[in-house]
Amino acid sequence: MDIAEQLQKIGQTAREEMSAADSADVLEKLRVHYLGKKGELTSILRGLKDLSREEKREVGGQANKLKTELDRIIEDRREELSSAISIDSSFDFTLPGRPRHYGHRHLVTIVMDQINGIFQRMGFEIADGPDIESDYYNFEALNFPPDHPARDEQDTFYVEGGSLLRTHTSGVQIREFEKRKPPVKIIAPGKVFRNEAVNARSYCVFHQVEGFYVDENVTFGDLKGVLEAFCYEFFQESVQLRFRPSFFPFTEPSAEVDVRCFLCNGKGCSLCKHEGWLEILGCGMIDPEVFKAVGYDSDKVTGYAFGIGVERPALLKHRVNDIRLLFENDIRFIKQFR
Amino acid sequence: MKLTFNWLKEKSGVDWSVEEMEDRLTRSGTAGVAHKINPDHFKEVVVGQVTKLDKHPNADKLLVTEVNTGDATHTIICGAPNCAVGQKVVVALPGANLKGEFKVKEIKMRGVESAGMICAEDELGLSDDHSGIMVLDDEAPLGRPVFDYLALDDAVIDFEITPNRPDCLSAVGVAREIAVLAQKDFIVKIDEPKEVDKKASDYIKVVIDDPDGCPRYTARIIENITIGESPWWLRKRLLNCGIRPINNIVDITNYVMLETGHPLHAFDYDRFGSKEVIVRRARAGEKFITLDNQEHELDDSILLITNGEKGVAAAGVMGGLESEVENETTTILLEAAYFNPTVIRRSSQKLGISSESSYRFERGVDPNGVVAAADRTAALMAELAGGRVLAGVVDNYPKKISPVKIELRPEQVKRILGADIPVLFMEKTLRGLGLEVETGSALKTLAPTNRPDLVREIDLVEEIARIYGLDKIPTARQNGGPLFTPSHRRDTIKEDLRRILNGFGFEETLSSGMAHAGRLERVDSTLDPIKVTNQLSDEFAAMRTRILYSLLVSTGNNIRHRNIDINIFEIGRVYLKEKSGPVEPTYLGLLMTGQTEDVYWKSQAAPSDLFEVKGIVEAVADSLGLNSPVLKAIAIPGYDKHYSYEVLIDDQKVGSVGQVDKKVARLFDIKQNCLAAELHVEKLIELYQGLKEYKPLPKFPASSRDIAVIVDLSVPAAKIREAIIASGGELLESVKIFDLFIGEAVPEGKKSLAFGINFRSAEKTLEDEEVDKTHGQIVAHLEKSFNARLRE
């Protein structure tokens, strides 16, 4: 039997015996038997010195490899034997993990972030204006004449000193137009106030994202494109839209946009009040009077504007039937949304 | 505003289904929702005639009637006081299911069989009138289903008319829209009354004292009228349109208003008090009683119709009690006028009355449609009330209002809409809408005076767009605009803060920003809040000056619902009065109360305390890349003065931390300990010092030593820590406090504080001797400065 065969044989028996060792003592004896100072493998390694250089290299490599292998087997087996002893019979992994609580954004923030994100990806910059606003920015510059019935549509809170609580974020249009030259492409998210009775369907405060884009050659078709893209992205399904002419003093033509009720698909249900459509936003082409107020030339530029209420789609999406829940801040409600 | 489907069909001559009419109008800007009358609710409901009437033998208030329905006679018990022999009535026979909720059956009432029911209008769902049974015209054919006889095969369309479209507040106006949409010619029928020889001008004169307020006033006289109930068709239309029938004269004026959009007023000529109508501004302090029997004190913002002596009507808003049409009235003075919209709006607001009339006048009626409306009304009064119409309209029109010239460049339509719409379509549409159109490279148009909203070219573009159909305008598939739009730290910091606080397990709340003035004052009496002058309720009477207020409201709401372990935050504006006007700084507020974390079987949860909040504030500063905050004790309103701190970063005030004053918390129904912090977000943005330069990682290992000292209870831990740093020299790398002990092993009035100190050199591995030497210096310094004693 040459040395290589011997090595193979030692390896085979050693592997078998070591895997079968059932105590640390037996294992230790095996280690001494094979790898100890007088061990089988050790003797072979010692005998290598009598071989030729070439044989030394070849057989030596094999013998060293086997030694490393057997060392590892002994170590693994020792670990197995010791952990078998220390198994904890009280370990019960059905107990809950340590609570790591990640808080929740408010539902309005979640939806507002979504809306802002979509429009930012379409190249809109975020701007903001004050909540306590002057009549000029909230109404007059937006072409709401004094004593006009259009003001009735926006029941207004007034504060001492003659200012008011903005009824929409549309006033940001004027503030930004005053600061910039076209092209201007902005969204203005924020809180708005309406002097309306508080009940399940309406609250005196809500949030709005106003958007507007003024440039050369901006058309109603562009407005439709941006809003359709928004709706597809926001509702995450191919919604059907309806552009319905309407009236806002600061846009002309004006429209309201309805989406096909996604609960009944237009057949009529309680969500859409049996109309088959859900109103989600108002929009239009910016009225030349508004441009006049800020010194833009309506023969050179055109623009569109739109305003999206945040609460309504938030409630619709999650079928929440009472808007007051949003402002009561019950943490059991807040924790339901991500 | 409600109109009926049949009425619109008749006026427009367009044969659409209810659904098509509803949809096409809605898609062109006249939003309406149709409600149909359900024929099933009129099954077994027929015309009958009362042929016999007896008192019920066993009940005083009941009558036993015999009712003939053509092929049969029924015994029916009825309790209505107005029931009489010969009347044609509505009979619900057994099997009927009135309003879908009341099943009619044969029943025995106090010993007498009743085989049906004689119905009142409310029982049929036609109105809410329950004063007596519904009496039909004498010609009503016996046995005829009432659904057919009353032509109930109709739908009520409830319109939401935008304030720019007063012309659509009428059947004629909406019918014109329908005709234009159907591309059909629209003809308004003119109804002129037959006149008698007597001249109206001999009976009444009209003087206008305020031509701006009243550019036109016309009067007609109709004599010999008999007040009575209007015929069913008229009452039905009014009822369907949501107007309660009163008597033929009032009903006619209301009907013509619904038909033409023109409000009219009928005075009792004999009670008018003079032969002269004088239209003037009211005098300050002048008193006037409206026909709802309310006395108003007037001022010169109110336009008044007078008889020369005193007011008879608040122009365009409501008539007066004294000249109201009564049952005895025989002669009518009919007013048809055009009032200035702004003046009527102010009058209406001042009087606190919004009527069908003021609603239309303040939006603008057609000054040149006044006479036609008066004619139509007079003709109906002749027809339905037996009136004789006196010759002529007394017409005072001092301020003539003419059609407006507007030019429309077809290319402008393309420029605004982005759609190629044929010029021919534009012409046809505008003509259909009542404009005169002269063709050319630009369309020269004349807009009729019933369309006060058509003044500029853009107004015509809108007309084209809505009749063409917004859905047909091609949708852009590309996106234009600036190359790049920046984001702002003002916005992104809020996202960061939310992520940080969410990460610490805090829930985000959101509040109105408005506050109860009294409770807000108790939270912070040093800040004078901005008050709402027309508040909805006390809860929304002032603007919050502290974010703490809203956190307390939210906490109170939760505790009421038994959510007692709360970690919440809110990011929002507070509103402060400054000399220059209101300012609206944004604050991050956070509040902790109850247990700090969820129940865990391995450890006991601890109640929140101020150190939790302090830790959050420190972590917030750190995660925004700011230097460590320093908390300085100072009394801050809303917090317990013993546990109230100002937050300083780089020596600048950025907010506050504290334990909420128990008395304040109780105002919000909170009885548990609340810890809060408020941080001024804009200040946090300002304090950010930009990117920091990289510090090389240490090459040599650190050595550590622990040290525990016993000092007086009054010595602040931070002072000792500072002293350690000061005496530790260059080798000292960091100091951490790892234990505080007060109790038996320590003398009374003393505490033990333990510090873990790290030493490190940038140049070499430290020898024990070097570390011990520095450590010794520190100990000596502490002993000297604080009379500290080493704890073994």
Ligand SMILES: [Zn+2]
């Ligand atoms: Zn639906």
